[in-house]
Amino acid sequence: MSADFQIRAGFMPLLDSALLVVAREMGFAAREGLELTLVREISWANIRDRLAVGHFDVAHMLAPMPIACNLGLSPLAARTWAPMALGLGGNAVTVSTALWSAMTAEGALPDLDPTMTGIALKAVVARRGVQAAEPLRFAVVHPHSGHNYELRYWLAASGIDPDRDIEIVILPPPLMADALGAGRIDGYCAGEPWNTAAVDKQVGRIVTAKAMIWKSSPEKVLGVAARWADANPEALAALLRALYRAAEWCGAADNHAELARLLAGPGYVDCPPDWFMPALSGRIPVGDGVVHVPDFFLPQAKAATFPWKSHALWFYAQIVRWGQVTLNAQNELIARETYRPDLYRAALKPLGVALPGANAKIEGALMRATPVGSAGASLVLGPDGFFDGRIFDPDHIDDYLRGTDAAG
Known part of the structure; x- marks a missing residue:
């Protein structure tokens, strides 16, 4: 037919x-x-x-x-x-093994916590600045991508200016792990399975995830x-x-x-089928163990x-x-x-x-899974919090922007 x-x-x-x-x-x-x-x-x-x-x-x-x-x-x-x-969800931030080593020296732990890994990365960036070293180079997949904006959000909230303290370049996602292994970049934000690929090839470490920077994003x-x-x-x-x-x-x-x-x-x-299972299960390999990330994808x-x-x-x-x-x-x-x-x-x-009863909501306000009004079947939303506790009210964008700057 x-x-x-x-x-x-x-x-x-x-x-x-x-x-x-x-x-x-x-x-x-x-x-x-x-x-x-x-x-x-x-x-x-x-x-x-x-x-x-x-x-x-x-x-x-x-x-x-x-x-x-x-x-x-x-x-x-x-x-x-x-x-x-x-x-x-479905994205993560991965860094080279060399950068991860420098971050662990500044207190980073393999738990994917964006706050602590951000603090450690800021310390590495500051030390490199004192040493007049070349800025770290991170890759994202496109200037108008969630990857670019969530990486910048994490960096800025950690006190790192994405436009001055590091360099951000554009690469297609399938090239990310190989570029990391070749030393062309120091880190990247990309969708799966290209973070797991870097871990599997032993050229990188996943340091945080989209689902932890902004839950249910x-x-x-x-x-x-x-x-x-x-x-x-x-x-x-x-x-x-x-x-x-x-x-x-x-x-x-x-x-x-x-x-x-x-x-x-x-x-x-x-690619190997096994590369998809971490994101599907929420059990994310971090190089020397596994971290459970609820709702990773x-x-x-x-x-x-x-x-x-x-x-x-x-x-x-x-x-x-x-x-x-x-x-x-x-x-x-x-x-x-x-x-x-x-x-x-x-x-x-x-x-x-299940169809939500509204077309917009305040982002970052739900701290736990919450039943909400809906048409059709029952619906549960969230949690949807940002790691730095910020709230985004779509009816007051100007107020939101006044509370941000390049350093967070």
Whole structure:
């Protein structure tokens, strides 16, 4: 039987491409009448640009990237919507074995605690400054990425100026571990399995995780070309339903071994299946042991696929904070309207799934898992705290920004 709709999607070789891979490979897309074609890309810039010029209808996308596109911060700025998140968490910060040795001399422990590892890193940076050594070089995957903003957040809250005290460069995630091993960078923030890869190759140590810097924090979204979405509302709704069913499948622990096998295939991430198991289990290898990180990667629980406008506005606040765009009402409106919970709600309401009662929330306010009002099934959110205790109120971005500076 022929498909009702054909959809072409770009993706990067990462754990959090899982929903797209599973939607195709486990038949969730086909059951919605979709022929879903997945195309692996080599960089986030290619993903962005090929979506803009019509090579892709939708894409596995960095959560801040659609906002940056709509703010005109990309060379081929095309309207892009984010009607669904592709999970929470999944990133970590990894450093070279040499840098880790220097950090342990300053009191760092292999517990992934962002506060103590940040203090140790600050001491290393300060000592290198006194010695007139070259600045440490850290890599992120794109200027408009959660990786860039969460790394900067952690550094700044630790008293390290990301623009003066270190150097930040851009690398595709699959190159991170090899660049670390070759001595081209001293550390990086990337999605899994590329942190586990560095540990497995014995060239790096994981020092903290996204799920500890900002609990229950967004990472990737489904980026959708607005022109295509407007012309194909039924196809988009069917895709959102297929991805939600894929998220449910990915969230079941009994499926994790099969998920790892699927993702490890040569057409997807092309790596050992074992590299995915730490993130899926929350048991993170740190070089000489394992640290349990609850909710390291959440594909479905705790509204992990809901496109919160408060997430979009936090990213916008970081874009402003680091000088990439001006704070004004028009830019804030653009960021707010980039995430489309209305499309998510319309597509998933017939399934009777848990839908939050609001489109935004105060980020960092939930200290523990909390039942909240919802349409459909019951819903538990959080915890969603920032490691430094800061709160983000999406209705008062200017107040939030006045409380930040380069050093935290």
